[in-house]
Amino acid sequence: MTSRPASAWQGDVEAGVRAWTGGSAGEPPSAAPRGTRPDTPPDTAAEGPDADQESVGRAILLDALTGQARSRRELRAKLRKKAVPDDLAERLLDRFTEVGLVDDAAFARSWVESRQRSRGLARRALAQELRRKGVDQESASVALDDIDPEQEKETARLLVRKRLRTLRGVDSTTATRRLAGLLARKGYPAGMAFAVVRDELAAAGLEGAEGDVPDA
Known part of the structure; x- marks a missing residue:
């Protein structure tokens, strides 16, 4: 970002x-x-x-x-x-x-940065949160445009690696489904989520399951 x-x-x-x-x-x-x-x-x-x-x-x-x-x-x-x-x-x-104490554009930028850093949320999930906060479309779009696609992908990788540590002994099909579901719930596109999961399972010496990543 x-x-x-x-x-x-x-x-x-x-x-x-x-x-x-x-x-x-x-x-x-x-x-x-x-x-x-x-x-x-x-x-x-x-x-x-x-x-x-x-x-x-x-x-x-x-x-x-x-x-x-x-x-x-x-x-x-x-x-x-x-x-x-x-x-x-x-x-x-x-x-x-x-007097500058209420500024939805600044609020949106701050919210996106904070939630991406603390929760690993992707653009889609962040857009939904800003809508619930009542931020107008223009202010939300400007804040979301600041998201670096490469940083977003790296955040997805870190999320998968962290969750993988809790999936020892789980078969690759189940691991793929759980990891893909994790990324979907955080707003990552299905294509990116599946690619990241496949790469991280391969790096861990596991064979990823074929199929589509479920949407959240």
Whole structure:
């Protein structure tokens, strides 16, 4: 995957807080009272029915973004779960987008890189995950286009080698079926999956079974 510099907003809401409040880049955020967390949504029950919904919604978003990038759809769902009115939620999300805290294109790039590295997922599986996260087609396509086909194939090989260590004593037909199924579930195309399995079984001194790789 092509290396990209990390987005400044990812995992760090301090810049967004400053952008929202108008503070300067070198100005530290104001300290929270001892024993409380900064940006924690206020106790609306204690404040009564006239609690500032905008402040509550903003605090919910800042808390959700602390340490983890999220898609706009995920954040919208969190606001709805906390009973923030939809029209207010959209205004808050628009404002967070303006200051760079909500950026689905950057989220998609980060998600693809992370899931490919940690789970060994291929393009098809990653595309499905981005759709479930609510990332638009254009942002998803740009992020997926960063995937290096050779790196993807090498990841498939590593997955097969790791699983092979648990298949000692299993006949080649069963091993082929299980390994092909593993790669299919992670989104690898059938042709690539079968070729990788065949090569790795041959390298291990086993004869691969002929046939098609099952789709997931």
